[in-house]
Amino acid sequence: MSVHHDRGQRAILTAREVLASLISAGIRELVLSPGSRSAPLAYAAAEAEAAGKLRVHVRIDERSAAFMALGLSQASCTPVALAATSGSAIGQMLPAVMEANHTATPLLVLSADRPDELHGTGASQTTKQKTLFGEHVRAALNVAAGECPKEAIAQALAALRGSDALPAGPVQLNLQFRDPLTPEDASRIDAQPWTHITAGTWEENRRQAAWEPPAQEGRRTVVVAGHGAGVEAQEFARVQGLPLFAEPSSNARFGENAIGHYRPLIAVGQERIERVVLFGRPTLSRPVGRLLADPRIEAAIWEPAPAPWYEPGRRREQPISDPAALQEFAGAGPDGWLESWKTLDAQAGQLRTASDAGEPLNGAAVAQVLWSAQLPMLLIGSSNIVRDFDLAAVPAAEQLGRAFANRGLAGIDGTISTALGLALASGERTVAVMGDITFAHDAGSMVWTRGEARPTLDVVVYNDQGGAIFSTLEHGAVAASGRYASSVDRFFGTEQVMNIRALAEGYGWKYHRVEQASQLRDLMAGSEPGALRIIEVPASREHLRAENLELNQLIGALGWPGE
Numbered sequence: 001m002s003v004h005h006d007r008g009q010r011a012i013l014t015a016r017e018v019l020a021s022l023i024s025a026g027i028r029e030l031v032l033s034p035g036s037r038s039a040p041l042a043y044a045a046a047e048a049e050a051a052g053k054l055r056v057h058v059r060i061d062e063r064s065a066a067f068m069a070l071g072l073s074q075a076s077c078t079p080v081a082l083a084a085t086s087g088s089a090i091g092q093m094l095p096a097v098m099e100a101n102h103t104a105t106p107l108l109v110l111s112a113d114r115p116d117e118l119h120g121t122g123a124s125q126t127t128k129q130k131t132l133f134g135e136h137v138r139a140a141l142n143v144a145a146g147e148c149p150k151e152a153i154a155q156a157l158a159a160l161r162g163s164d165a166l167p168a169g170p171v172q173l174n175l176q177f178r179d180p181l182t183p184e185d186a187s188r189i190d191a192q193p194w195t196h197i198t199a200g201t202w203e204e205n206r207r208q209a210a211w212e213p214p215a216q217e218g219r220r221t222v223v224v225a226g227h228g229a230g231v232e233a234q235e236f237a238r239v240q241g242l243p244l245f246a247e248p249s250s251n252a253r254f255g256e257n258a259i260g261h262y263r264p265l266i267a268v269g270q271e272r273i274e275r276v277v278l279f280g281r282p283t284l285s286r287p288v289g290r291l292l293a294d295p296r297i298e299a300a301i302w303e304p305a306p307a308p309w310y311e312p313g314r315r316r317e318q319p320i321s322d323p324a325a326l327q328e329f330a331g332a333g334p335d336g337w338l339e340s341w342k343t344l345d346a347q348a349g350q351l352r353t354a355s356d357a358g359e360p361l362n363g364a365a366v367a368q369v370l371w372s373a374q375l376p377m378l379l380i381g382s383s384n385i386v387r388d389f390d391l392a393a394v395p396a397a398e399q400l401g402r403a404f405a406n407r408g409l410a411g412i413d414g415t416i417s418t419a420l421g422l423a424l425a426s427g428e429r430t431v432a433v434m435g436d437i438t439f440a441h442d443a444g445s446m447v448w449t450r451g452e453a454r455p456t457l458d459v460v461v462y463n464d465q466g467g468a469i470f471s472t473l474e475h476g477a478v479a480a481s482g483r484y485a486s487s488v489d490r491f492f493g494t495e496q497v498m499n500i501r502a503l504a505e506g507y508g509w510k511y512h513r514v515e516q517a518s519q520l521r522d523l524m525a526g527s528e529p530g531a532l533r534i535i536e537v538p539a540s541r542e543h544l545r546a547e548n549l550e551l552n553q554l555i556g557a558l559g560w561p562g563e
Contacts, residue, residue: 010146011177012184015040016047016192018110018143018175021153023053026202027079027108029425030054031069033062035085037125038112039181045083051194057424058452059417062089064445066096067414069107071421074404075377078202079106079160080421086113087125090132095413100170101136102408103228104308106160107170109133115145115178130174138162138169145178167308208232209304209323211239218334221275222341223257224288225250227407229280231399233302234258236279236326241333243341247284248371248380248389249405258395259341261348263287264555268344272560273297277330278317281309283407284390292317300329309408336562343561351554352392361517361537362547363388366462369517370433373524374400377426379419381434382410385462412438416459417445423455429527433460440496446507446532454530458523459509464539465495504534513538 019030019041030045032038048054057072059065062084073080084090090111100107114126131140139159141152152173162168209232225233225246233252237244245262246253259265266287273291278301282288292299293316301307301317312319320326352364363384370378371393378401380386386405404422406415416439419432439461448454478484489495504511510533514520523535 011040011179011181012043014143014146014149014175014177015044018149018153018173019044019048019054020194020197021150022081022108022157023048023197024200025157026200027081028053028055028199029057029069029072029076029078029080031057031059031065031072031080031082031421033059033065033082033084033089035089035112036181037114037177038083038085038110040177041083041110041112041175043183047189047192048194050189051192051197053194053197053199058449059445060447060449061444062092063095063414064417064442066093066107066109067099067417067442067445068421068424070096070100070105070406070414071379071404071418071423072425073100073105073107073421074103074418075402075422075425079108081108081110083110083112085125086111086129087127089125090129094133094136095411097133097170097172098136099406099408099411099414102309103406104162104167104169105408106162106168108156108160109137109170109172111172111174113142113174113176115176131172133170133172136170137172138166140172140174142174143176145176149173149175162306165306167306169308209236209302211236211323211327214240214327214330214332217331218337219274219331220272220334220337221277221330222273222291223330224276224278224282224292225252226278226280226282227405233279234399236277236302236330240327240330241338242277242330243333243338245288246395247280247282248386248393249403249407250280251399251403252279253393253403254396254399256342256397257338259345260393260395261345261352261391261555262341263390264552265341265344265348265558266291267556268558268560269341270294270297275299275330277302277326281307281407283410284387298329300326302326340561344558347558348555349394352551361515361520361539363462363464363539364392365517366433366460366520366537367392368394369520370431370460370524373431373521375431375524376401376428377422377430378403379415379422379430379432380405381415381432381438382406382412383435383438384464385433385435385438412441414442414445415439416442419457419459420445420455423457424453427455429456429458431458431460431524433462436461436463436465436496436498436500439463439500440498443498443503443507446503446509446534448508448532454532456527456529456531458527458533458535460520460535460537461500462537462539463500464541500534500536508532509534512536 069080069082143149223237229250237257244257299317303319367389423430
């Protein structure tokens with residue numbers, strides 16, 4: 001589809017050229033929010049979808065649209081485009097673009113814009129948006145009204161893919177459209193030449209390493225698998241015979257080497273650790289942070305490609321990109337090294353199980369039920385709930401599904417929207433679990449418009465009436481001292497008074513309330529296709545700080561096996 005047109009129809013033809021090029025490059029998903037200046041993209045998208053070349057998702061809120069695109073891209077491992085009108089609509093995408101930046105997620109923002117002659121005149125919905133996202137995009141490109149977009153599209157696709165020097169990530173393609181913004185008078189949705197466009201495929205640059213049998217040099221090394229580490233972290237630990245400390249969203253938390261209670265157990269074994277190998281991004285635990293910062297312990301990070309979450313030279317770990325060099329650095333685990341950690345893990349599990357035996361359900365019990373349900377797609381919200389999984393998610397013998405979390409910036413925004421994207425991209429049943437504040441932050445994303453396909457999605461809301469995580473941090477000690485009266489609870493705890501059932505019913509979702517683990521297991525046993533369900537788990541945060549301290553002290557007091 002080429003651009004040969006007169007000035008009066010350049011907007012719609014440019015939009016067709018842009019989408020045709022993206023389809024040819026392997027982009028098959030577009031998330032669209034309504035607006036007038038972006039109308040050429042909407043009409044071109046309608047034509048492409050009618051021809052079976054593109055799948056379009058409509059979200060009335062640009063913030064929700066951007067996080068849905070994030071989930072679509074992460075589940076499909078391909079770039080996703082999102083389009084919106086000019087002005088504040090583009091600014092609404094910033095949180096998701098920031099998350100995409102720090103997780104190397106290839107989002108292509110098609111920001112519709114007024115032509116240059118309208119800028120600076122006070123024209124409605126006109127602002128300086130060409131470089132709105134600043135350093136959070138790999139490239140910000142502009143196509144002036146009437147210009148051929150081919151060169152800008154080529155640059156955008158290259159930046160989305162990344163290179164040896166720059167990780168993949170989000171890109172902004174600013175498209176300035178001049179009136180008219182509607183199709184030609186004689187055109188029809190089914191009369192455009194989209195059938196002549198060949199849909200391309202998209203391949204990731206990264207290839208998984210192949211680990212060879214290790215040299216038999218015993219080193220007391222541990223493997224830390226942070227967010228996004230992937231299966232190769234688990235395989236590396238298995239081949240080397242080393243204990244594996246894997247976060248829930250690492251997708252490496254399985255196999256015989258995985259130590260489920262590693263977080264509190266680090267205090268027991270840190271003095272014996274000689275080296276640490278890091279895969280992915282560590283995001284959850286201060287004990288892991290202290291381990292990686294310990295000057296006595298040599299540390300390396302597996303970096304086969306540029307990392308999106310830190311700047312070169314800003315971390316102390318030695319970056320290694322050669323598989324053989326990483327294996328030589330780590331060495332094989334000496335006799336009894338892995339077995340000692342597994343013994344400690346079993347002892348810690350007994351202590352934790354005893355502390356979780358009461359009712360109502362606590363966060364660890366919810367995490368244990370959901371993790372053991374072997375869900376194909378699981379999204380874990382930020383704050384306390386992901387830490388509950390990090391403590392209570394018992395590693396399975398093999399990888400049973402995929403776990404996701406917005407750990408690029410560890411924010412609570414857009415969690416429901418991200419889950420919708422994951423479910424739509426995968427076509428599989430998806431469960432998202434989050435705290436009540438995270439749920440409230442994105443509750444507006446439950447709105448559904450007619451004509452949009454519904455995925456199969458459960459949103460489990462652990463409702464402990466506010467921001468419970470702050471009680472587990474240093475703010476909890478300030479609250480306990482009474483020195484700031486009720487200020488800590490008011491400014492940090494933010495106890496909410498929303499009616500989750502009324503919200504669910506108002507948005508047309510099914511609602512369930514569970515108070516026992518057996519009820520939650522029954523709901524996890526199945527769900528009808530296309531069902532959107534809210535599952536509320538009422539809980540209390542009154543004793544959370546004391547219970548966490550007690551459990552950590554009990555586990556931290558365990559003795560090293562054989563001593």
